[in-house]
Amino acid sequence: MTMKKTINGKTIDVNEEGYLIDFSQWDKDIAIEIAKEEGITLTDKHWEVIKYLQEAHKNEISLTIRKVGKSGIVDIKELYALFPEGPLKKATKIAGIPKPVSCI
């Protein structure tokens, strides 16, 4: 189900969990606002992770915690410190890409 959401005067399409449906609608201001809703203030390290996730998503690489941990940007502990409680779930939402899912 698609829903509309307005951030800083810009309307974006999101699913029922608040994930962007169309990545072309993503920009940095939107990321900052979604991060705020998750209780996160974005630092340079956050942006590096976000960029890595977007790149991996573009190349159709399935995302796992381990993969990010081996990316050379952060280790798994640091990833948790940046995005507490379900880092991939939150980081993908802020990055404007789908959350990792299982088959059901």
Add this chain to the structure above:
Amino acid sequence: MKQLIILGAGSGGTMMANHLVKKLDLSKWQISIVDQEETHYYQPGFLFIPFGIYKEKDVIKPINKYIPKQVQLIRKKIERIDKETDTIYLEEGVLKYDILIIATGSHIAPEEIEGMLGEEWRKSIFDFYSFDGAVSLAKKLENFKSGKLVVHICEMPVKCPVAPLEFAFLADDFFTKKGVRENVEITYVTPMSGAFTKPKATEKLEYLLEQKKVNVIPNFNIEKIEGDVKKMVSYEGKEVEYDLLVTVPTNMGDKCIERSGFGDELNYVPTDKHTLQSKVKENIFVIGDATDVPASKAGAVAHFESELLTKNIVRFVEGKELEPSFDGHSNCFIETGKGKALLIDFNYEVEPVEGTFPIPGLGPMHLLKENRINHVGKKAFKWVYWNMLLKGKKIPFVSAQMNKKGKRI
């Protein structure tokens, strides 16, 4: 003679051998398959062994029984593949190939989690993704009458991602029948956002968790196990205590992929998700769990892939362009206990939805709905696997690409 070599005689490799003997000109092509194992395991049956529903004999057959006579079976360990020279180094000897199909699967790697392989491995910590694990868990469950049972997934991707959930449902049934259900607490611990992650499946199936009194702890990414005090610890420092831990360890591709130097961090082979040609070299193809494609790791997927990969191998031999035909099609029965099961059918694009299967509008089976006929289907599948799937026979009405008809999309 030109050489086509298949690495691995599990589901994917065996199906490819059976398809290709019918499609390649055997006066020009020698087909060989390499596997050091003696036994072919029916892996979907591992789920039933801990509960005594299947016995060991139900899931094992000699590996050579399903390899066609025209195919040379080489029972040697694979050291590595040298893609530059089209050579496979075996423990003893070398093989040269013109076309290579990698079907080396994925396996549990309990050594990846600190503390898993300690004193308590197969005393209070078990897996059911290996034959030995499933058999030893059956003995443990016989005498388990009370305490905390934790069913757990370490990290994705894993083979058959619904099997741990099926395990929790079957455990509910098992302990109820034994009359000790109220003394056993069942908890499902997952690194994902919930037991169900897709919207329609969540909506239709969430009730099962409540009905079967399965507690769920989501977003739990395990860092280590403290076996002496029976406790799992996550990267955030959260803890889960258990009396009996049934975990799905990290799943990884074969070590020969790592030794060949072209796997990803979990030893899966980079593969085009529609043509199944590897991204390593054009004469290397990949099928089943060995790929890194974002489809489920399951025998049904390997089955659909095998039909389409066979066509692409023939096209490759004829010098034609490959067809990007694989759509990520997967389907499976999900056992929910008490003689019922669910059925799901989906692909890269379409999530599991309600509908009828395999004949649109008629069924006789229903998608995303719990009933008895699906359970009968799940049990009959063992016969289908040994007698049709492995031999490369088509299953009536079930196409390799997903059919959108009869589905509420």
